[in-house]
Amino acid sequence: MTALAVRHIAELCTCDPARGPAPGVIRDAALVARDGVITFAGPDAALDGHTVPADAVEIDARGSAVVPGFVDSHTHLVWLGDRGDEYAARAAGRTYEEIAASGGGIRATIRATAPASIDDLAGAARARARRMLRAGTTTVEVKSGYGLDHDAEMRQLDAAARLRADADVPDVALTYLPLHGVPDGDHSAYIDDVCERGVRNAASRAAFADAFCEVGAYSVEECERFFAAARASGLRPKLHAEQRSRTGGALLAARCGAVSADHLDHATASDLDALGSAGVAAVLLPGAALVLGGPPPPGRRALDAGCTVALATDCNPGTCYSESMPLMMSLAVATTGLTPAEALVAATTGGAAALALTDRGVLRPGCRCDAVILDTPHWVDLGYHLGGDVVRCVIRGGRAMVT
Amino acid sequence: MTALAVRHIAELCTCDPARGPAPGVIRDAALVARDGVITFAGPDAALDGHTVPADAVEIDARGSAVVPGFVDSHTHLVWLGDRGDEYAARAAGRTYEEIAASGGGIRATIRATAPASIDDLAGAARARARRMLRAGTTTVEVKSGYGLDHDAEMRQLDAAARLRADADVPDVALTYLPLHGVPDGDHSAYIDDVCERGVRNAASRAAFADAFCEVGAYSVEECERFFAAARASGLRPKLHAEQRSRTGGALLAARCGAVSADHLDHATASDLDALGSAGVAAVLLPGAALVLGGPPPPGRRALDAGCTVALATDCNPGTCYSESMPLMMSLAVATTGLTPAEALVAATTGGAAALALTDRGVLRPGCRCDAVILDTPHWVDLGYHLGGDVVRCVIRGGRAMVT
Numbered sequence: 105m106t107a108l109a110v111r112h113i114a115e116l117c118t119c120d121p122a123r124g125p126a127p128g129v130i131r132d133a134a135l136v137a138r139d140g141v142i143t144f145a146g147p148d149a150a151l152d153g154h155t156v157p158a159d160a161v162e163i164d165a166r167g168s169a170v171v172p173g174f175v176d177s178h179t180h181l182v183w184l185g186d187r188g189d190e191y192a193a194r195a196a197g198r199t200y201e202e203i204a205a206s207g208g209g210i211r212a213t214i215r216a217t218a219p220a221s222i223d224d225l226a227g228a229a230r231a232r233a234r235r236m237l238r239a240g241t242t243t244v245e246v247k248s249g250y251g252l253d254h255d256a257e258m259r260q261l262d263a264a265a266r267l268r269a270d271a272d273v274p275d276v277a278l279t280y281l282p283l284h285g286v287p288d289g290d291h292s293a294y295i296d297d298v299c300e301r302g303v304r305n306a307a308s309r310a311a312f313a314d315a316f317c318e319v320g321a322y323s324v325e326e327c328e329r330f331f332a333a334a335r336a337s338g339l340r341p342k343l344h345a346e347q348r349s350r351t352g353g354a355l356l357a358a359r360c361g362a363v364s365a366d367h368l369d370h371a372t373a374s375d376l377d378a379l380g381s382a383g384v385a386a387v388l389l390p391g392a393a394l395v396l397g398g399p400p401p402p403g404r405r406a407l408d409a410g411c412t413v414a415l416a417t418d419c420n421p422g423t424c425y426s427e428s429m430p431l432m433m434s435l436a437v438a439t440t441g442l443t444p445a446e447a448l449v450a451a452t453t454g455g456a457a458a459l460a461l462t463d464r465g466v467l468r469p470g471c472r473c474d475a476v477i478l479d480t481p482h483w484v485d486l487g488y489h490l491g492g493d494v495v496r497c498v499i500r501g502g503r504a505m506v507t
Numbered sequence: 508m509t510a511l512a513v514r515h516i517a518e519l520c521t522c523d524p525a526r527g528p529a530p531g532v533i534r535d536a537a538l539v540a541r542d543g544v545i546t547f548a549g550p551d552a553a554l555d556g557h558t559v560p561a562d563a564v565e566i567d568a569r570g571s572a573v574v575p576g577f578v579d580s581h582t583h584l585v586w587l588g589d590r591g592d593e594y595a596a597r598a599a600g601r602t603y604e605e606i607a608a609s610g611g612g613i614r615a616t617i618r619a620t621a622p623a624s625i626d627d628l629a630g631a632a633r634a635r636a637r638r639m640l641r642a643g644t645t646t647v648e649v650k651s652g653y654g655l656d657h658d659a660e661m662r663q664l665d666a667a668a669r670l671r672a673d674a675d676v677p678d679v680a681l682t683y684l685p686l687h688g689v690p691d692g693d694h695s696a697y698i699d700d701v702c703e704r705g706v707r708n709a710a711s712r713a714a715f716a717d718a719f720c721e722v723g724a725y726s727v728e729e730c731e732r733f734f735a736a737a738r739a740s741g742l743r744p745k746l747h748a749e750q751r752s753r754t755g756g757a758l759l760a761a762r763c764g765a766v767s768a769d770h771l772d773h774a775t776a777s778d779l780d781a782l783g784s785a786g787v788a789a790v791l792l793p794g795a796a797l798v799l800g801g802p803p804p805p806g807r808r809a810l811d812a813g814c815t816v817a818l819a820t821d822c823n824p825g826t827c828y829s830e831s832m833p834l835m836m837s838l839a840v841a842t843t844g845l846t847p848a849e850a851l852v853a854a855t856t857g858g859a860a861a862l863a864l865t866d867r868g869v870l871r872p873g874c875r876c877d878a879v880i881l882d883t884p885h886w887v888d889l890g891y892h893l894g895g896d897v898v899r900c901v902i903r904g905g906r907a908m909v910t
Contacts, residue, residue: 394841397841
């Protein structure tokens with residue numbers, strides 16, 4: 105049995121709607137956990153001897169705000185190779201689409217990643233995952249997607265699953281993303297294989313099935329066919345939708361009851377209404393929008409449409425090489441119309457919703473004790489201190505990690 | 508005597524135009540310094556026993572790129588108080604101008620900062636300056652500007668000067684910025700004092716004189732009068748120009764031969780032409796533009812107009828609380844049209860030009876040995892790895908600093 109008590113927290117952001125306006129702040133608070141599960145989250149003065157186990161590790165958090173651990177619900181963490189050259193080429197005026205058409209983009213990463221061993225893939229992902237934990241992320245979704253080949257996709261999922269054995273990385277949720285890069289010529293043979301062998305073998309590894317619905321990638325019809333097969337194998341759909349253009353992916357996600365629709369930079373009001381009505385989380389990726397120079401994702405509009413909004417890094421080698429959820433919060437406030445409180449909820453509770461995880465993203469009894477102790481008393485510094493490293497200590501499953 | 512030899516550098520970015528296209532890269536390079544001054548910067552294979560002192564501290568930089576230390580040429584580092592509340596208020600829809608009109612903004616920081624002691628001011632600035640050094644900044648410009656009172660302004664300059672005694676912060680250049688916040692009612696009595704006592708007493712402390720030329724702050728005529736007095740006392744002009752609106756500040760800076768014109772978000776083509784022709788450095792602050800949601804500063808247009816471009820953080824409690832020059836490079840590439848190479852030159856050579864410092868910002872013999880050793884072999888990761896901490900070691904005046 106392990107127990108933890110974080111005492112005298114300057115501002116405890118519970119992100120619990122029952123605690124009042126977001127982010128549900130309690131001042132001079134305590135957070136207590138036993139065996140990784142929160143047993144108390146409330147005013148420190150309300151703690152008594154009964155709720156703190158005698159053997160609890162105690163942390164004095166005077167002068168610190170505490171927030172839920174970030175849930176980064178959209179990443180492509182398993183890659184090899186480098187695309188710094190494309191970054192420079194885009195800055196010199198080449199578009200994402202031109203680079204992709206000439207064999208760069210996702211195809212370039214597939215060439216470097218598809219042949220790799222599980223060991224090499226896990227090693228590359230681990231370094232990034234460690235940086236994520238140090239920046240406060242306690243749960244990360246990881247996609248395959250750089251295989252364009254059945255076995256390569258499975259190796260990428262297996263590599264990401266290896267991270268579950270590590271204590272110094274976030275908890276991992278897995279997504280099978282076979283429809284990302286596109287094969288030469290006709291897609292149908294590849295999609296046939298994905299819809300047969302692919303989903304069957306992915307279902308024992310991953311929780312979600314994802315596709316890149318975009319001009320130059322996969323059509324709404326192809327994604328819909330894939331979703332049907334994925335569902336039949338027990339995988340829950342997610343979708344890259346309306347990133348570079350409006351293709352109808354958001355409406356597909358709503359129609360199919362996807363867990364989330366991601367990017368949405370070109371989503372219309374009716375797209376967002378449909379997602380809100382269908383209970384599909386809107387995963388916003390403001391880093392990728394910044395890097396690609398497109399319109400920012402629709403934060404305010406998505407909230408107004410009744411969507412659950414999540415923020416994520418999209419960590420990938422092409423359009424957003426970033427592990428930092430605090431930076432995504434800064435960008436969400438600066439570019440998408442979220443308030444700092446909405447951004448914090450989107451980075452925690454919203455991320456959990458986008459992964460259908462009901463045991464985290466909120467600090468209340470019964471939830472996993474995943475939290476971040478800041479080296480400032482003000483939680484708002486998370487976004488306000490642009491590019492600042494305000495993380496003092498990360499708590500993952502009730503254990504305080506050295507960061 | 509101290510000596511340093513950094514050997515087998517994967518990519519040495521000299522930022523020396525004599526070394527070819529920016530950023531003047533030499534592969535498998537060495538950098539040698541004696542008493543803080545570079546004695547060799549070239550291919551490692553060209554080193555012989557003569558150029559490396561026998562007692563040199565040697566660093567093996569295999570797998571690392573090395574770049575010049577960043578020169579952050581525009582910061583407001585000396586402040587007390589907190590403006591996280593304004594950050595939240597702006598996100599909820601209030602404008603910078605509305606907040607300023609109701610006593611917030613610069614006025615709020617003046618209330619917290621003007622009464623403070625030199626000790627307290629230096630303490631607050633020191634914490635920020637240490638973070639800057641850790642992020643690779645080896646020279647930082649620091650402005651007064653939160654006094655609106657002669658003695659308070661002098662205390663802020665004296666507090667910043669205290670940092671010169673510290674080894675673990677960047678080298679400091681000082682700027683007297685008395686025309687920043689505005690007094691109630693008529694400005695003229697305050698400006699009279701600034702133009703008499705102010706510039707006389709600032710001249711023994713600072714190198715530069717700066718003003719906020721903006722609607723709601725100081726007019727072109729007021730700034731011009733201040734510049735005349737400042738010059739007579741030996742201070743060189745700099746100017747906050749065309750940030751929130753076009754007021755004619757850039758043309759004033761060109762006409763007065765200012766060292767730099769800063770912000771320029773609303774500068775016209777003829778403004779930039781005038782700056783380019785006059786040899787006035789264009790200091791771009793993409794973080795502040797991002798936070799305030801205005802147009803990005805004119806990176807590409809300023810280069811095309813022949814300006815020397817500098818990037819800086821604008822580190823301040825209102826519009827950009829950031830110490831990170833690598834993040835400014837990411838933002839400059841994403842939003843201002845600079846290439847990664849141009850952004851690196853702007854963050855180093857350009858910053859030095861904006862402070863009229865000819866002994867740094869380039870890695871070549873005779874210059875100060877201020878450099879950053881990265882934990883990646885690719886210098887482009889500085890901007891490409893968005894929010895990533897890619898600094899392995901900072902060298903300041905020829906000494907490797909633990910970061």
